[in-house]
Amino acid sequence: MTIQDIKDYLEAELVYGEEFLSREVHNACGCDMMSDVLAFVKDQSVLITGLCNPHVIRTAEMMDIICVVFVRGKTPTEEMIEMAKEREIALLTSNHRMFTACGILYQKGLGGGDLC
Amino acid sequence: MLNDHIHLSYEIVSEDFARAGEAASDVKRVLKKMNVKPDIVRKVAIALYEGEINMVIHSLGGTIDVYIMPNEIQMKLEDIGPGIEDIDKAMEEGYSTASETIRNMGFGAGMGLPNMKRYVDDLDIKSGLGQGTRITMRVIL
Structure with missing residues (x-):
């Protein structure tokens, strides 16, 4: 699945990262607690979150996450967009709620990793 | 690749959430x-x-x-207090003393120290109530 696919499936708006739309995403993490995100390393993953502050971008940076989807129509601030640009992280915003957004992507074949 | 040892140093300011993470970010860039x-x-x-x-x-x-x-990367974190009362408890996943405000920022899930332990080869914590906390972490290359 590519970032473009995620954008389409979630009827999301691209906030930043036109040039990264063809990047392949291998798995996903849906979470509002950043320490939970930091607990499980995944490769080339997307973070789906309802949290909207600069630490989301920092957490994505530490985890090498390539795309962040903000649910419930949350829009990242200019500061967050600048941070994402420096780190080459694509940003999407979707009006879906967390559960629905995760469900759609799961149904389309995106996995979340092994049991804890 | 790695010649002599390189020393990076950062000052951490209490409750400076805007800059929190800059040290880790800088170290990541250097590495x-x-x-x-x-x-x-x-x-x-x-x-x-x-x-x-x-x-x-x-x-x-x-x-x-x-x-x-x-052969390794060593991280030394030293603060001036107030110290950790019960280190064993702090190492438990889900245990946190963080406030509601901190939780709303996405932290305070009680995963901080367990996560640190998860990713490093060696973690040493020296602390006590009323003292500073000294944490040494090592990652073997």
């Missing part, structure tokens, strides 16, 4: 530039980020020193 393996870079970055956030949330301020050596 990437040095062509250190991506999984090692990620381990160091995550452990350091959690440590840095902990210091910003809980401590009265302190310093982070990172030593990049040919």
